[in-house]
Amino acid sequence: MMDLALAAVDAAVSAGARYADARAMVVRHEAMEARNRVVEDLSQSEDAGLGVRALMGSSWGFQATPTLTPAAARAAGAGAVAVARASSRVAGPPLQLAPVPIVVDSWTSRWVEHPLDDVSPADKAELLVAATGAANDAGVPLAQANYQAWDTEKWFASSGGSRVHQHIVECGAVVDATAIGDGETQRRSYPGVRGHYGTQGWELVRSLDLVAHAALVADQAVALLSAPPCPADVTTVILDSDQVALQIHESVGHAVELDRILGWEAAFAGTSWLDPGRLGRLHFGSELMQITADATLPGAMGSFGYDDEGVAAQRVDIVRDGTWVGVLAGRDSGPLVGAGAGGAVRADGPTRLPMVRMTNVGLLPGDSSLEEMISTTDDGIYMQTNRSWSIDDRRLNFQFGCEVGWEVKDGAVGRMLKNPTYTGISPQFWSSLDAVGGRDEWTVWGLPHCGKGQPLQVGHTGHHAVPCRFRDVRVGVR
Amino acid sequence: MVDDATVDGNLDDARRDATVAEACERALALVGGRADAVVRASVGTSSLTRFANSRIHQNLREDLARVTVTVGVEGRVARAGTSRLDADGLSAVVERALTAAALRPVDPHFAGFAPPAPVVPVDHWDDATAHATPDDRAAVVAAFVGGNGTEAAGFCSTRAVSHALASTTGQWAVGRRSVARLDGIHRATGRDEVADGCAQATSVRLAAVDGAACGARAAARARAGLGAISLAPGPYEVVLEPRAVAAALLYPALVGFNGKRHAEGTSFVRLGEQQWDRSVDIWDDATDPRALGDGHDPEGTPKRRLDLVRAGVSVGLAHDRRSARLAEVEPTGHSVGSDAVGGYPTDLFMAGGGLTPEQLVGGVEHGLLVADLWYNRLLDPKTQVVTGLTRNGLFLVEGGQVTRPVQNLRHTQSIVAAFGPGRVLGVGDDAQLVGGEGSTMHVPGVRLAAWSFTGNARG
Numbered sequence: 003m004m005d006l007a008l009a010a011v012d013a014a015v016s017a018g019a020r021y022a023d024a025r026a027m028v029v030r031h032e033a034m035e036a037r038n039r040v041v042e043d044l045s046q047s048e049d050a051g052l053g054v055r056a057l058m059g060s061s062w063g064f065q066a067t068p069t070l071t072p073a074a075a076r077a078a079g080a081g082a083v084a085v086a087r088a089s090s091r092v093a094g095p096p097l098q099l100a101p102v103p104i105v106v107d108s109w110t111s112r113w114v115e116h117p118l119d120d121v122s123p124a125d126k127a128e129l130l131v132a133a134t135g136a137a138n139d140a141g142v143p144l145a146q147a148n149y150q151a152w153d154t155e156k157w158f159a160s161s162g163g164s165r166v167h168q169h170i171v172e173c174g175a176v177v178d179a180t181a182i183g184d185g186e187t188q189r190r191s192y193p194g195v196r197g198h199y200g201t202q203g204w205e206l207v208r209s210l211d212l213v214a215h216a217a218l219v220a221d222q223a224v225a226l227l228s229a230p231p232c233p234a235d236v237t238t239v240i241l242d243s244d245q246v247a248l249q250i251h252e253s254v255g256h257a258v259e260l261d262r263i264l265g266w267e268a269a270f271a272g273t274s275w276l277d278p279g280r281l282g283r284l285h286f287g288s289e290l291m292q293i294t295a296d297a298t299l300p301g302a303m304g305s306f307g308y309d310d311e312g313v314a315a316q317r318v319d320i321v322r323d324g325t326w327v328g329v330l331a332g333r334d335s336g337p338l339v340g341a342g343a344g345g346a347v348r349a350d351g352p353t354r355l356p357m358v359r360m361t362n363v364g365l366l367p368g369d370s371s372l373e374e375m376i377s378t379t380d381d382g383i384y385m386q387t388n389r390s391w392s393i394d395d396r397r398l399n400f401q402f403g404c405e406v407g408w409e410v411k412d413g414a415v416g417r418m419l420k421n422p423t424y425t426g427i428s429p430q431f432w433s434s435l436d437a438v439g440g441r442d443e444w445t446v447w448g449l450p451h452c453g454k455g456q457p458l459q460v461g462h463t464g465h466h467a468v469p470c471r472f473r474d475v476r477v478g479v480r
Numbered sequence: 481m482v483d484d485a486t487v488d489g490n491l492d493d494a495r496r497d498a499t500v501a502e503a504c505e506r507a508l509a510l511v512g513g514r515a516d517a518v519v520r521a522s523v524g525t526s527s528l529t530r531f532a533n534s535r536i537h538q539n540l541r542e543d544l545a546r547v548t549v550t551v552g553v554e555g556r557v558a559r560a561g562t563s564r565l566d567a568d569g570l571s572a573v574v575e576r577a578l579t580a581a582a583l584r585p586v587d588p589h590f591a592g593f594a595p596p597a598p599v600v601p602v603d604h605w606d607d608a609t610a611h612a613t614p615d616d617r618a619a620v621v622a623a624f625v626g627g628n629g630t631e632a633a634g635f636c637s638t639r640a641v642s643h644a645l646a647s648t649t650g651q652w653a654v655g656r657r658s659v660a661r662l663d664g665i666h667r668a669t670g671r672d673e674v675a676d677g678c679a680q681a682t683s684v685r686l687a688a689v690d691g692a693a694c695g696a697r698a699a700a701r702a703r704a705g706l707g708a709i710s711l712a713p714g715p716y717e718v719v720l721e722p723r724a725v726a727a728a729l730l731y732p733a734l735v736g737f738n739g740k741r742h743a744e745g746t747s748f749v750r751l752g753e754q755q756w757d758r759s760v761d762i763w764d765d766a767t768d769p770r771a772l773g774d775g776h777d778p779e780g781t782p783k784r785r786l787d788l789v790r791a792g793v794s795v796g797l798a799h800d801r802r803s804a805r806l807a808e809v810e811p812t813g814h815s816v817g818s819d820a821v822g823g824y825p826t827d828l829f830m831a832g833g834g835l836t837p838e839q840l841v842g843g844v845e846h847g848l849l850v851a852d853l854w855y856n857r858l859l860d861p862k863t864q865v866v867t868g869l870t871r872n873g874l875f876l877v878e879g880g881q882v883t884r885p886v887q888n889l890r891h892t893q894s895i896v897a898a899f900g901p902g903r904v905l906g907v908g909d910d911a912q913l914v915g916g917e918g919s920t921m922h923v924p925g926v927r928l929a930a931w932s933f934t935g936n937a938r939g
Binding site for chain 2: 034035037040041042043044045046047048049050051061062063064065067069081084085086087088089091092093122124127131143144180182185186187265266267268270353354355357389391392394395398399401403421423425427456457479480
């Protein structure tokens with residue numbers, strides 16, 4: 003396979019590219035979904051292909067083929083150059099790629115039980131059937147559980163001389179319970195909305211113990227139907243770590259993607275409120291806010307050995323003591339703000355163009371705890387597990403809904419509240435952060451469904467998070 | 481021949497058609513008598529030229545190949561897919577599907593595979609679009625970018641696919657379709673602000689996509705957006721342009737008219753009830769010449785027009801075979817390839833009315849003109865309350881005239897309530913095809929009595 007990538011790169015360079023790289027990939031995927039003790043869907047796929055990127059002047063071209071032969075690889079390389087030539091009809095300013103060291107390496111993620119090769123679909127089905135059954139037995143009419151697993155091998159070669167082979171295994175799972183009332187539904191999910199994923203083997207799914215938690219989420223879903231609604235108010239909000247993870251994803255992670263900051267996503271995903279001229283000086287949030295993008299976290303969903311430009315995984319400070327200090331970047335965008343090669347460029351398959359993607363973007367632990375936050379809050383709402391998320395195209399104005407809220411009065415958790423929502427403006431919200439949970443509560447959440455790009459790509463990202471407390475937040479938006 | 485395993489988008493049309501047909505036949509032969517099966521195959525090209533800051537910054541072309549084998553062995557159903565159309569690839573995908581099916585429990589609701597039935601031929605194809613070059617797309621982009629004094633961003637894409645379906649039950653269908661899309665914004669820059677305007681065109685034919693006209697329209701809108709005022713949140717009468725209407729109808733389509741969701745009790749739809757205004761007619765029809773869909777769904781069930789709302793009354797649901805069996809009705813041909821997802825309309829139409837866009841605005845004494853809605857997310861499928869934001873143009877309407885641009889607002893609004901009885905004050909004659917990921921809608925602009933805006937730039 004490396005030979006095919008090299009053939010594609012050679013063909014692109016021979017056709018006139020000043021830089022080219024290629025990825026040959028084989029991706030195996032399996033997904034199963036059960037509802038109410040019945041396996042409704044089982045799908046498997048094995049996709050192979052090769053994608054070539056070619057740079058002519060300041061213009062990129064990309065061509066992909068599902069045919070893994072030397073002739074097809076060479077044709078794709080030459081084709082990428084033809085596409086780049088067409089790009090030059092509406093060309094931009096000169097483009098300089100950040101220099102990178104030549105790498106010849108192989109990297110493999112760690113797993114104990116391979117989710118596709120070591121665990122039978124029968125065993126996986128048994129787990130999902132049992133989890134949904136436990137939720138049904140607890141009283142919900144609709145219980146759903148699913149898992150997904152990927153095995154990805156890729157061979158990267160560049161005209162700069164790098165040759166990298168990677169083998170990455172990922173998986174994760176979820177169970178959720180939906181109670182249906184008069185004109186409403188209430189859902190609770192475990193271990194978070196759409197589940198928890200990692201660059202790990204089936205041992206991750208076993209550790210979640212879906213069956214043991216199914217009854218609890220079902221009980222809460224039923225109880226939510228008769229719970230009072232979240233009041234409309236401005237109050238203190240305590241977010242559990244799974245919701246903090248999504249808050250980071252939407253209001254920090256996407257905002258610091260350099261392609262968005264530079265306007266490259268303006269028409270679709272949007273831009274960013276961040277002004278690159280203020281990198282290193284801009285106040286993003288509270289001094290308690292320490293955000294990193296760390297692709298080296300073992301087992302996390304946004305971890306890898308090398309990105310799709312052959313740049314080694316790295317940890318980058320994004321927000322330090324509340325000040326914006328870093329971006330997610332690639333070789334063509336990084337030099338525009340002095341950020342170097344970036345190491346955050348990935349594609350979701352061989353036929354897609356690599357682009358700036360989140361790695362593991364998250365919050366470092368602080369010195370508080372959920373227990374302490376609650377005990378020191380006179381009046382507020384504790385919210386768990388995302389139910390809806392929406393944010394504007396500059397990543398400023400957001401509104402999130404959670405599955406469940408809990409009244410906090412005089413330092414104790416009180417009544418359950420349904421339909422909790424909160425809204426805010428990103429820097430103001432993060433400036434109101436006044437307590438950050440400690441290392442014991444630190445979780446690296448994995449999301450397998452981050453949409454970006456055209457054609458749409460679905461990225462895998464990780465988010466380390468802890469429970470956090472925010473003051474003066476508008477809640478109960480109606 | 482499939483044997484050479486080469487999938488090249490430059491294959492002539494006859495060769496592409498033969499390739500997918502042969503892949504289906506060979507895969508079915510490999511299944512033999514071991515299971516019931518449906519095989520789908522597709523081959524083609526997909527190209528997309530993306531631009532931002534008024535230059536092409538991403539430009540790709542992909543040769544497509546896909547075979548999907550779904551097998552059923554006494555109610556044990558599994559689906560396997562591959563990008564490999566060679567003999568080894570076909571053999572492997574068939575064996576994977578059979579192995580997986582054997583290892584899973586029985587689905588008591590499996591409805592069997594579709595019986596043979598005639599498929600209405602659809603002609604959603606244009607040779608020139610199928611063979612469009614990167615230079616052809618770049619020319620459209622150049623025309624969109626133009627010399628408007630504003631910055632442009634967006635994409636121009638072409639896609640052409642031949643597909644075939646064959647089953648052990650005797651169903652057989654072949655088809656092909658092409659689509660061209662241009663979707664972009666222009667951005668005007670003021671002293672301390674930027675303003676965006678958008679335009680899009682979706683067609684079977686790239687030649688029907690007028691880059692210059694779209695670009696001029698988006699640029700004019702962007703310039704008109706400068707000097708935007710901040711408006712207090714609250715309920716406002718609105719005119720939603722077609723793009724915004726398409727965004728609003730997304731969740732009713734996905735999880736409302738979805739027969740499976742209805743059977744599970746999470747849909748808002750109450751069949752036979754006047755849930756919508758009398759002026760609202762909604763249906764799905766992939767076979768309409770204005771649509772872009774195939775003549776059959778992934779299960780092989782032929783597509784036909786399906787009425788969903790007639791004179792404001794909810795009258796129909798979209799079903800795949802499994803959900804149809806649960807509901808004890810006939811499948812409507814709306815499988816999207818996953819029994820867990822269920823069926824939903826992918827070629828939605830809303831009937832146009834008799835009012836020009838100017839007349840829609842002209843009836844508004846005090847309200848807002850909304851070009852686009854963005855990042856809508858559903859809070860509850862039963863209430864169809866969504867939250868999202870305006871984008872690419874929001875304007876104050878006073879005395880029937882557009883008077884001022886307005887800064888973007890956040891809304892939290894039940895879609896069904898907004899289109900409910902007595903709430904639709906006018907329907908435009910400007911219905912257009914709005915493209916999306918995996919589905920399209922042909923919808924007009926509408927004037928609605930109220931739309932609940934719940935936040936502005938200050939939160």
